Structure formats: C-alpha cells, structure tokens
Amino acid sequence: MAETKREIERKYEATAETRLPDLTRAAGVAAVTDEGVTDLDAVYYDTADLRLAADSLTLRRRTGGRDAGWHLKFPVAVGVRDEIRAPLSEALPRSLAKLLRSRLRGAEVVPVVRLRSSRDVKHLRDGDGTVLAELSVDTVHADRLLAGDSTAAWTEIEVELADDADPAVLDAVEKRLKKAGVHPSDAPSKLARALDETGLAPEPPHDPAEAAGDGTAGAAVLAYVRKQIDALVRLDPAVRRDLPDAVHQMRVACRRLRSAFKTYRKVLDREVTDPIGAELKWLAGELGHARDQEVLEARLRAALDGLPRAQLRGPARGRLRTWDNARSRDARHRALDALDSPRHLALLDTLDGLLADPPLRPAARKKAAKALPKAIARDHGRLADRMGPALGLDPGPERDAALHEARKAAKRARYAADAAAPALGKPAKRFAKKVKAVQSLLGDHQDTVVARTALDDLATRSESAGEPSFTWGVLHAKQEAAAAAARRELPEVWERAAAPELRAALSR
Structure with a gap:
C-alpha cells in the first residue's frame, strides 16, 4: 500500500569544514537535539533516455533510515514535492508503475545512479518539545550506473519542515544559515546534482515551436x-x-x-x-x-x-x-x-x-x-x-x-x-x-x-x-x-x- 507525504524542504551548500550556527536563535526554535547518524543507500531509476529526470520526477529504491522502500516524488512547487512511498521490494511496485504510465509508455526503468549518504540528523524543536523541522548534514557519494562509471561527492545541508509546522520556520532557519555563510544550493535535488556531476544530465526537451520560427x-x-x-x-x-x-x-x-x-x-x-x-x-x-x-x-x-x-x-x-x-x-x-x-x-x-x-x-x-x-x-x-x-x-x-x-x-x-x-x-x-x-x-x-x-x-x-x-x-x-x-x-x-x-x- 502506497502512502503520500508532502515534502517541504530547502537545500544548502556545505563542506566537511562547515559548522552550523546556533539555530536556537532562529525565531520559534527553542532547542536543537541530536538524533544520530544514519547511513542511506539509494538506487535511482529512470528510462534510458532519462525522461523522468527531464520532468523533474524522482524514482528511487532506498535502504536504511525510517522510510526504507520505494519513493516516487512529484514536483508541486519550488522546494515542495509529494513523495509517494511503497514498501521495499525487488521490483517496481505496481502502485508506482501506474503513476508513471503516461511517462513510461511501456519503457523499462533501469538503475541510473546510486547515492550513498551519511546523514547526521538534528531536530529543531519549539518550547514544548514539538519538532518543527529536521536538519541533516548529508555527506553524499554518487556512482553513475548508466552508460559509464563516473563518480561525484559532496556535502549538503537539508532542512525539511515537519508535518503541520509553520513554513515560517524555514525562513527563520535560512536567515541564520545565511548569516553564517551557508548559502542555498543551486541543485533542486540530490538526483539532479548527481546526474549533472556524473555527466548524465538530461537534454532539455526539443521545442518544435522554435523550429516553426518566432512570430x-x-x-x-x-x-x-x-x-x-x-x-x-x-x-x-x-x-x-x-x-x-x-x-x-x-x-x-x-x-x-x-x-x-x-x-x-x-x-x-x-x-x-x-x-x-x-x-x-x-x-x-x-x-x-x-x-x-x-x-x-x-x-x-x-x-x-x-x-x-x-x-x-x-x-x-x-x-x-x-x-x-x-x-x-x-x-x-x-x-x-x-x-x-x-x-x-x-x-x-x-x-x-x-x-x-x-x-x-x-x-x-x-x-x-x-x-x-x-x-x-x-x-x-x-x-x-x-x-x-x-x-x-x-x-x-x-x-x-x-x-x-x-x-x-x-x-x-x-x-x-x-x-x-x-x-x-x-x-x-x-x-x-x-x-x-x-x-x-x-x-x-x-x-x-x-x-x-x-x-x-x-x-x-x-x-x-x-x-x-x-x-x-x-x-x-x-x-x-x-x-x-x-x-x-x-x-x-x-x-x-x-x-x-x-x-x-x-x-x-
């Protein structure tokens, strides 16, 4: 049975030397608690011509963490995606395959990139102890699996809003991060960055209107x-x-x-x-x-x-x-x-x-x-x-x-x-x-x-x-x-x- 989660998050550039500022000074945040380090291993799937990535869709099979399983993400707005989750299995679950039918049209999905991440998790809480957001420092290693074997590695900070929390907390946290010299990432997702840095970024779709001539x-x-x-x-x-x-x-x-x-x-x-x-x-x-x-x-x-x-x-x-x-x-x-x-x-x-x-x-x-x-x-x-x-x-x-x-x-x-x-x-x-x-x-x-x-x-x-x-x-x-x-x-x-x-x- 697939379930849906609305994911509202922001990503920031980081290095191994990046130090987080005191986020209890962000409006609404009373405490920051360490939740430990989790190792995640995700294989991302797409067609051979990367048609899912071209439409900003993400399909992955991930082990490790609380939400191991298959994940299909649809863009909703900048920094907002709907994540459809299905239990861990060897093959792509039918429930997710149906949601991709208009894109796949019978084409097979194949592994295109593998991301292994070490995730250092912290919870940002209000005065009552309620979680407002989850901040993670992710050390990522990407391996290209489709038509090549190039690799990439980077560190990034991800801040994800907790369910039913006020989105204003993301603005407050971003203000503190920027003051500390931590800036938003140009990459909309880990997958997009992995594809770009391993030479797999999809070509922009051809526009026949341009071929017909402007005006x-x-x-x-x-x-x-x-x-x-x-x-x-x-x-x-x-x-x-x-x-x-x-x-x-x-x-x-x-x-x-x-x-x-x-x-x-x-x-x-x-x-x-x-x-x-x-x-x-x-x-x-x-x-x-x-x-x-x-x-x-x-x-x-x-x-x-x-x-x-x-x-x-x-x-x-x-x-x-x-x-x-x-x-x-x-x-x-x-x-x-x-x-x-x-x-x-x-x-x-x-x-x-x-x-x-x-x-x-x-x-x-x-x-x-x-x-x-x-x-x-x-x-x-x-x-x-x-x-x-x-x-x-x-x-x-x-x-x-x-x-x-x-x-x-x-x-x-x-x-x-x-x-x-x-x-x-x-x-x-x-x-x-x-x-x-x-x-x-x-x-x-x-x-x-x-x-x-x-x-x-x-x-x-x-x-x-x-x-x-x-x-x-x-x-x-x-x-x-x-x-x-x-x-x-x-x-x-x-x-x-x-x-x-x-x-x-x-x-x-």
Whole structure:
C-alpha cells in the first residue's frame, strides 16, 4: 500500500569544514537535539533516455533510515514535492508503475545512479518539545550506473519542515544559515546534482515551436499545443491519485487541443489532426462522467445546505449521498479504465509524433498577428450564428439544447483567443474575458438543466423507497428560477462580447 507525504524542504551548500550556527536563535526554535547518524543507500531509476529526470520526477529504491522502500516524488512547487512511498521490494511496485504510465509508455526503468549518504540528523524543536523541522548534514557519494562509471561527492545541508509546522520556520532557519555563510544550493535535488556531476544530465526537451520560427502562426499554435499535451501527461498521475480538480483540468486539456485543431485548421493539416481530435473526444468523454458527477453533486449539496429546516423532508441528505456514491464510483472506474487502456497510450504517442513532425500548412509561415485574428473571427462568427437563434426560442427542451450548443461555440472562441494571447497580447486577453463571461453564464444555465434531470431521478427514487419527495420538488423549482435568471442576464452579457470593436482590436 502506497502512502503520500508532502515534502517541504530547502537545500544548502556545505563542506566537511562547515559548522552550523546556533539555530536556537532562529525565531520559534527553542532547542536543537541530536538524533544520530544514519547511513542511506539509494538506487535511482529512470528510462534510458532519462525522461523522468527531464520532468523533474524522482524514482528511487532506498535502504536504511525510517522510510526504507520505494519513493516516487512529484514536483508541486519550488522546494515542495509529494513523495509517494511503497514498501521495499525487488521490483517496481505496481502502485508506482501506474503513476508513471503516461511517462513510461511501456519503457523499462533501469538503475541510473546510486547515492550513498551519511546523514547526521538534528531536530529543531519549539518550547514544548514539538519538532518543527529536521536538519541533516548529508555527506553524499554518487556512482553513475548508466552508460559509464563516473563518480561525484559532496556535502549538503537539508532542512525539511515537519508535518503541520509553520513554513515560517524555514525562513527563520535560512536567515541564520545565511548569516553564517551557508548559502542555498543551486541543485533542486540530490538526483539532479548527481546526474549533472556524473555527466548524465538530461537534454532539455526539443521545442518544435522554435523550429516553426518566432512570430509565425505555426510557432504560436505549436507552443499552445505542446502546453496542452504536457498537461495531459502531467495530469494522468494526478487523476489516478484523485487530486482536487485533476479530472477537470485533464478534460479541459483535451478540449483545448480539439479546439485548437479545429480553429487553426489552416495552420495544422486536418488530415492529421482530425483523427487525433476524435481520440481526444473519446478521452474527454470517459473523463467527463467523473467530472460531471462531481459538479452535479456539489451543486445539489449546496442547494440542500441552503434550504431552511422546514423544507428538508425525510432522509434527503442520506439519499443524495447514496445516489452520488454509486454514480461517482462507476464514473471513477470508467476514467481509470480509460487511462489504463492501450488506446490512451496510443493517443499520447500520436501526440508526441505530431510535435516531432508537425503537419504544418503554408499558413503556418504567416505572421501570427495576421493569421490568428482571422481564425478567431471565424469562431466568433460561429458563436454569433448560434446565439441569435437560441435567444429567440420559446422556453423548453429545444431552447435548452440550443443554448448548450452556443456554450460549446463560446468555449471554442475563448480557447482560440487563449491560444493566441501570447502572440496578440491584451486584445486577445480582453476578447477571451468577454467571451468567457458568455460561456460561464451559459454553463450556469446548462448546470440547471442537468440538475433538474437529476432531481427528477432523486424524487422518483425517494417515492419508490416510501420517502417524501417534497424537498426535491423545492430544489427543482429553485433550479428553474436560476435558469430563468441566467437567461435574463444573457442578452446583456452577449452584447458586450458581440461588440465589433472587440474583434477588430485583435487585428490592430
């Protein structure tokens, strides 16, 4: 069974002659206790082309110390990583292998470097004796195991924040260390330093946007496409770990890619991108069940929480919880099955192939400032073609469906502007902001449509179980009122997004 630990630490350069200052003078630190010396032996694994290191991931098998076992570290922010731990075994544990699936794609991990460290540990404690941080002086010896036998050695100081401790203690300790002449390390991790000093540092990834030429439409579109592909790979383990918003962000990356392929079809050849778009639609659909249920449950729970006690009849909260648990479980299984499928890996490989050999059309050589506004204008026109008729329809399912189609068009126009923003600047950002307001309002309306269908289902289930359905009827009426409010606001919001000068500014 794997467990996760949030690791917040800072590293500092040291030598055998480095002496620690009196850290009880650091704010909040009342005592420093010696915890002894531990010998650690870790073998770090990666693919032969070091793709994990290139993405700042660390995979190791370590013996010695309190946490012997397999460790997989994901970067969160500077100095912050999530460490996933699994028990010691000879082979890479399956739980960690799954988290690496989007990077490994079937490739074998092999030993690349071995680090043997002598760790002199000290605990920094507050006045009650509670551990605030662990400081260690590590004497490290690195042996290259992949394609060579070079070595390296160094000494470093590592300060790791204790669980639930105030991060301010790290600032206080760093202040004392700097005054003593001890400075932060340039290396983000021991592995990064070992790879660099033994001649194994991975090459920076090739950027096809640069090959397309600065300032061209091809460069701008490829840079955006790469960003979304990177997000798909990065978010795969986040979805598996069930991290907040991970499913939503991965689904958005699929949609942004599909939109870019459609909007910028004069830049990227549709004969190549259309089949990829179909696969992205499949993946977004499989992820969508989990995301849609997540949004729906949150909406219904908030609506229940907002009702006065007199309108809560029967076991409404329990009914919602039971109903959601079953649907969420099935949706999550479906999402994970998609990520585990050969079809998903094939899609990632195809996307890599697109970046390696971009299917650029002649328009890709045009200046971004000329080509991109025209593409955005086409999407804006498409949105206008849907908004006009939708606003004129009478209430009912046909109008709900038309507004939903307009929402899709608004999302595509917004994504088109987002993709162009690095090249077009503030006009594209302003355009995206106005269109996003339309998209958001249409999204609110669609959420009420979905919620009303769910409330009908909950009412039917409650009645079948002999429970009162009154509460679900009250919520249904409130969702109808929310839909009506969104529709009243929509014409004014759309008028601001439909202004001709907003689109004209893109070409200036």
